[in-house]
Amino acid sequence: xxxxxxxxxxxVLKKLIPKNILKTKTHQLHDIQALTNSILNHIDSxxxxxxxxxxxxxxxxxxxxxxxxxxQQCSSERAAIEARIVESHLVTFNxxxxxxxxxxxxxxxxxxxxxxxxxxxxxxxxxxxxxxxNAMITxxxxxxxxxxxxxxxxxxxxxxxxxxxxxxxxxxxxxAGVLDIYVSRQVHGLxxxxxxCFNAILASSLVDIYxxxxxxxxxxxxxxxxxxxxxxxxxxxxxxxxxxxxxEEAVVMFFKMVGTxxxxxxxxxxxxxxxxSNIPALKEGEQIHxxxxxxxxVKDKIVVNSLINMYAKCGDLVDARRLFDQPGSRxxxxxxxxxxxxxxxxxxxxxxxxxxxxxxxxxxxxxAMLVGYTRLFQWEEALDFIFWMHRETNDFDSxxxxxxxxxxAGLSDILLGKQAHGFAYRHDLHSNTFVANAILDMYGKCGxxxxxxxxxxxxxxxxxxxxxxxFISSYARHxxxxxxxxxxxxxxxETTGTELDFSTLLAxxxxxxxxxxxxxxxxxxxxxxxxxxxxxRGALVDMYSKCxxxxxxxxxxxxxxxxxLILWNSMVLGCAHNGKGGEVLGLFESMQEEGIKCDNVTFxxxxxxxxxxxxxDLGKQYFDSMSKDFCIIPRLEHYECMIELYSRYGxxxxxxxFVQNMPFHPTVPMLTRIFDACREYRHSELGEWxxxxxxxxxPLIPFQFEIFPDNHIDTL
Numbered sequence: 118x119x120x121x122x123x124x125x126x127x128x129v130l131k132k133l134i135p136k137n138i139l140k141t142k143t144h145q146l147h148d149i150q151a152l153t154n155s156i157l158n159h160i161d162s163x164x165x166x167x168x169x170x171x172x173x174x175x176x177x178x179x180x181x182x183x184x185x186x187x188x189q190q191c192s193s194e195r196a197a198i199e200a201r202i203v204e205s206h207l208v209t210f211n212x213x214x215x216x217x218x219x220x221x222x223x224x225x226x227x228x229x230x231x232x233x234x235x236x237x238x239x240x241x242x243x244x245x246x247x248x249x250x251n252a253m254i255t256x257x258x259x260x261x262x263x264x265x266x267x268x269x270x271x272x273x274x275x276x277x278x279x280x281x282x283x284x285x286x287x288x289x290x291x292x293a294g295v296l297d298i299y300v301s302r303q304v305h306g307l308x309x310x311x312x313x314c315f316n317a318i319l320a321s322s323l324v325d326i327y328x329x330x331x332x333x334x335x336x337x338x339x340x341x342x343x344x345x346x347x348x349x350x351x352x353x354x355x356x357x358x359x360x361x362x363x364x365e366e367a368v369v370m371f372f373k374m375v376g377t378x379x380x381x382x383x384x385x386x387x388x389x390x391x392x393x394s395n396i397p398a399l400k401e402g403e404q405i406h407x408x409x410x411x412x413x414x415v416k417d418k419i420v421v422n423s424l425i426n427m428y429a430k431c432g433d434l435v436d437a438r439r440l441f442d443q444p445g446s447r448x449x450x451x452x453x454x455x456x457x458x459x460x461x462x463x464x465x466x467x468x469x470x471x472x473x474x475x476x477x478x479x480x481x482x483x484x485a486m487l488v489g490y491t492r493l494f495q496w497e498e499a500l501d502f503i504f505w506m507h508r509e510t511n512d513f514d515s516x517x518x519x520x521x522x523x524x525x526a527g528l529s530d531i532l533l534g535k536q537a538h539g540f541a542y543r544h545d546l547h548s549n550t551f552v553a554n555a556i557l558d559m560y561g562k563c564g565x566x567x568x569x570x571x572x573x574x575x576x577x578x579x580x581x582x583x584x585x586x587x588f589i590s591s592y593a594r595h596x597x598x599x600x601x602x603x604x605x606x607x608x609x610x611e612t613t614g615t616e617l618d619f620s621t622l623l624a625x626x627x628x629x630x631x632x633x634x635x636x637x638x639x640x641x642x643x644x645x646x647x648x649x650x651x652x653x654r655g656a657l658v659d660m661y662s663k664c665x666x667x668x669x670x671x672x673x674x675x676x677x678x679x680x681x682l683i684l685w686n687s688m689v690l691g692c693a694h695n696g697k698g699g700e701v702l703g704l705f706e707s708m709q710e711e712g713i714k715c716d717n718v719t720f721x722x723x724x725x726x727x728x729x730x731x732x733x734d735l736g737k738q739y740f741d742s743m744s745k746d747f748c749i750i751p752r753l754e755h756y757e758c759m760i761e762l763y764s765r766y767g768x769x770x771x772x773x774x775f776v777q778n779m780p781f782h783p784t785v786p787m788l789t790r791i792f793d794a795c796r797e798y799r800h801s802e803l804g805e806w807x808x809x810x811x812x813x814x815x816p817l818i819p820f821q822f823e824i825f826p827d828n829h830i831d832t833l
Contacts, residue, residue, distance in 0.1 A: 149175075153183055165190050169199045178210035181218060188221040197229035204238070220248040227256025232265075247278055255287045263291035267300060280307070282316055289322035298330045317343055321350040328357025333366075346377075352385040359388045367392035368401050375408055383419050390423035399431035416445065422454040429458030449475070453482040460489025465498075480512045487520045496527040515546050519555035526562035534559040535568075553579045554587060561591025580611065586618050589625070598625035602634050616653045623656035632664035651681045658684065662691025680713050689722035693729065701726035717743075717752055724758035728765060736762045737771070753784070760787050764794035773803050785814055 152171055156179075159168035169187065172179060184207050191200040204222045207214050219242055226235035235256045239249065250273040257266035270288045273280065280288075285308055292301040305323055313319050320343045327336035340346065340354045351374040358367035371389035374381060381389075386409055393402035406424055409415045415424075421440060428437035441447070441455040452475045459468035472478075472486045483506050490499035503521055506513075518541055525534035538556050541547040547556070553576050560569035573580070573588050585608040592601035605622045608614060619642055626635035639657060642649065649657070654677050661670035674688045685708055692700040705723050708715060720743050727736030740759055743749045756779060763772035776783060776791065783791070788807050795804025 149177060149179065153180060156183060157186070160186065160190055165194060165196070166199060169196075169202055172206050173202050176210075179206075181215060184214075184218050185221055188218070188225045192221075192225040192228040195229050197226070197231050197234075200225045200229055200231070201234065204234075216242075216244055216246050216249060220246075220252045223249065223252035223256060227252065227259055230260055232256060232260055232262065245278075247281060247284070250278055251281070251283050251287065254284060254291075258287040258291045258294070261294060263294035266291035267295070267297075274307075280311065282313055282319060285311075285313060285319050286322060289319060289326060293322070293326045293329050296330050298327075298332060301326045301330065314342070315344060317345070317347060317350060321346075321353050324350065325353045325357065328353065328360070331361055333358065333361055333363065346374075346379070348379055348382050348385070351379055352382045352388070355385050355388045355392075359392050362395075364392040364395045364398075368396075368398060368405075371405065372401075380412060381408070381414075383414065383417050386414055386417075386420045387423040390420075390427040394427045394430040397427075397431040399428075399433060402427045402431060418448060418451060422450050425451070425454040425458055429455075429461055432462070434458060434462055434464070449477050449479050449482060452476075453479070453485050456482060457485035457488070460485060461492070463489075463493060465489050465493060465495065478510070480510075480514050480517060483510065483512075484514075484516050484520060487517070487524075491520060491523050491527070494527060496524055499524045500528065500533075513540075513544070515549040515552050518546055518552050522552070522555035522559045526559040529563050531560075531563040531565050531568075534563055538572075548579065550579050550581060550584075554581075554583045557584055558587040558591075561587055561594065564595060566591060566595065566597075582612050582615055582618065585612060586615070586621060589618070590621050593621060593625040593628065596628070598628040598631075601625040602629075602631060605638075614647075616648060616650050619647065620653050620656040623653070623660045627656075627660040627663040630664050632661075632666055635660040635664060649676075651677070651679050651684055654679070655681070655684045655687045658687040658691055662687070662695060665695065667691060667695045667697065680711060682713060682716060682719075685713055686716070686718045686722065689719055690725075693722045693725035696729050698726035698730035698732070715747055715749070717749055717755070720747075720749065720751075721754050721758065724755060724762065728758060728762050731766055733762055733766050733768055733771075757787060757790075760790055764790050767794070767798045769794070769798050769800040769803060773800075776803075783810070785811070 152175055156168040156171050159165065159171070168190075172183075172187065184203060187203045188200065190196075191203060200222070207218060207222070219238060223235045223238055226232070226238065235253060239245075239253045242249065250269065254266050254269050254273070257263070257269060266287060270280070270284065270291075273284070285304070288304055289301075289308075292304055301323075308314055308316075308319055308323070320339060323339045324336045324343075327333070327339060336354065336357055340350065343350055351370070355367050355370050355374070358364075358370060368389055371381070371385065371392075374385070386405065389405050390402060393399070393405065402424075406415070409417075409420050409424070414420050425437045425440050428434070428440070437455065437458045441451065452471070456468050456472050456475070459465070459471060468486060468489050472482065475482060487499060487502060487506070490496075490502060499520075503524060506517075518537060521537050522534060525531075525537055534556075537559070538547070541552055541556065546552050553572075557569060557572055557576070560566075560572060569588065569591050573584065576584060585604070589601045589604050589608070592598065592604070602622065602625055605614070605618070608618065619638060622638050623635055626632070626638065635657075642653070647653075654673055657673045658670045661667065661673065670688065670691050674684070677684065685704065689701055689704050692698075692704065701722055705715070705719065708719070720739060723739050724736055727733070727739065736759065740751065740755065743751050743755070759775055760772065760783075763769070763775060772791065772794065776787075788811050792804060792807040792811060795801070795807060
């Protein structure tokens with residue numbers, strides 16, 4: 118029961134306040150309540166903007182839950198303008214709004230991508246709690262501004278505000294974005310200190326960071342610290358192994374996941390199948406297919422498309438087509454997958470037929486078909502396809518343009534290449550690193566070194582290792598190795614070299630017999646721990662051989678146990694050009710013993726060795742065995758070797774029979790060598806014939822060949 122004093126106070130208050138003011142306030146309260154109900158009804162019925170307009174039209178504060186609900190709706194609909202209206206109304210009629218509403222506003226601006234609005238609101242508020250800091254960090258993190266997210270986090274840490282799991286989730290996401298391993302390790306230490314190390318989400322984020330930074334040992338160690346890895350954790354570790362090109366381990370981790378009875382995600386299936394495609398591992402891919410069938414994922418389009426690609430890249434186009442022909446809806450991705458599969462296997466006609474039958478095409482579909490033409494070096498067909506693509510669609514992307522530039526390079530069509538360069542400028546694609554490198558490569562392969570230099574200079578910050586390799590290769594390719602070698606010194610000041618760069622440099626050294634520079638390159642690779650792979654080792658053997666330093670070439674060759682044919686051929690030719698015919702024949706026998714299949718280059722080296730050693734009969738045996746025992750059709754260079762072998766050692770009758778049985782007419786250099794041999798060994802019949810044939814080329818040759826003017830012969 119209220120006391121007498123309270124009743125007296127109330128009665129006095131009623132006398133002091135006029136009745137019309139009380140009625141006005143009561144009316145306003147009823148009005149606000151009605152408007153509040155109207156706002157909620159509009160939101161529930163999907164008329165969100167109408168609800169905001171009601172707030173904007175009323176110069177009076179609304180209940181705080183209404184603002185919270187409006188911010189939530191602005192956030193979900195990414196409505197930045199409406200968010201500004203709601204925030205302006207809130208701070209106008211509530212100079213000191215509650216912190217939780219400010220936090221909701223910052224979160225909303227973050228979702229809408231309005232970072233300046235979010236930061237302005239954050240900086241204007243002296244009263245902040247952990248949610249305020251989290252909202253600002255999350256806003257930066259969600260919009261890809263990892264550096265500012267980390268700066269706000271360190272400011273939060275210095276101010277003494279304790280972080281929670283939400284804070285660390287955003288911070289770790291930012292670390293993954295900026296790929297700063299030093300900062301990531303510091304944040305990892307804080308996660309442990311705060312006692313959140315057993316949080317599966319944070320642990321998975323740490324696995325993700327270490328994997329993206331290519332510290333897979335740390336990623337694997339962190340993964341094993343998760344007590345009960347969930348599907349997301351497993352997906353992260355499989356994906357990271359795939360991205361660092363450790364395909365075998367990606368497949369192993371997938372099967373370990375299946376062994377723990379954790380249901381794989383769609384993208385985990387896809388990652389594991391991509392790994393199988395790259396090994397290739399058909400057997401493991403079939404087992405993953407069986408798992409997908411067992412857990413009813415085989416109808417998922419992402420999984421089906423990954424299976425089609427896996428079977429195609431593993432050479433099993435039958436199963437790839439069988440999956441494509443299964444009843445069910447096909448989308449543009451499924452069609453593109455099968456077109457890409459046929460194109461990748463070199464069955465370009467079937468790929469084109471499937472492409473023509475596609476009910477709809479996207480830019481990836483066009484690109485897949487164009488990739489097929491470029492892989493087979495079918496430049497004319499690729500150019501016709503580009504013209505058709507231009508007529509049918511304007512949907513070009515950076516990959517399309519890079520392929521078009523590759524075609525221009527393949528055709529050595531500088532005019533078309535310049536048009537593609539102009540197209541890149543007009544559509545703002547020239548700043549894409551992939552396209553920029555394709556432009557540079559096109560100019561280099563088309564022989565326009567001036568344009569190559571100008572574009573290389575304009576690329577500026579876009580230059581990477583690929584750019585430098587293309588630029589250096591353009592000089593080496595056009596016989597300007599003396600200019601290519603100094604460029605390498607400039608390259609290592611801007612970026613780190615790769616094995617491919619070193620192979621290019623070594624080839625340039627070989628072209629100009631620059632032994633000292635070649636040795637320095639070799640020493641640099643050894644000092645800096647570069648992997649001497651098969652390609653690089655072959656380049657080293659070639660460089661040392663051409664520079665007449667055969668003992669070094671042999672040493673480099675013997676350090677490898679590889680059965681790579683190109684490496685063996687480099688050693689064979691190196692010995693042949695250095696007059697070590699006996700070593701060449703020994704290498705040839707070793708290749709037979711180790712089961713290395715010889716090719717036309719191997720036999721060219723063997724025949725050169727026979728020329729150097731004077732083994733005429735043995736050379737004839739090797740020549741005959743090419744087609745008889747090794748199923749290799751002799752090429753022009755092999756016929757030139759045999760003519761040189763017979764001519765040098767005066768086997769004129771054998772030379773006559775050999776030339777008579779050649780499947781084509783001798784070239785001018787061949788006839789010239791035959792003519793010189795006939796003069797040296799006084800073989801008039803063959804000499805007259807060679808002279809007559811050479812004189813038939815007199816429009817091309819400024820002098821006449823004569824050996825014995827009194828005798829003439831029409832044919833052999």
